[in-house]
Amino acid sequence: IEWTRVHDLPDYVYFNHSIHVAKGVGCSSCHGQVDEMPLVYQASSLQMEWCLACHREPEKFIRPKEQVFNMKWRVENKTREEIAQGLELKAQYHVLDERTMTSCSTCHR
DSSP, X not given: OOXXXXXXXXXXXXXXXXXXXXXXXXHHHHHOOGGGXXXXXXXXXXXXXXXXXXXXXXXXXXXXXXXXXXXXXXOOOOSHHHHHHHHHHHHHTXXXXXXXXXXXXXXXX
């Protein structure tokens, strides 16, 4: 089977999977429900504005580390408990402040 690259970021974009996994970003957050794809496709645009939405408010997207590889895990951010959990995980995982997370040099090197 010939391998075809699905996610191809420009050379000027620095991306490290390990920091995202360590900070509680789940695979399906960026890659979509690959467990349900007969043929893998790009589920998200991966354009700068898309990434910045998470970098601006990571508490809406991070999850418990034991759920990072769970393709079915979802957070709705609708209840006080869900919002509080996101903020708690953000602090627990030492996620940087918005200014640092949205600094050009965070992703462009």
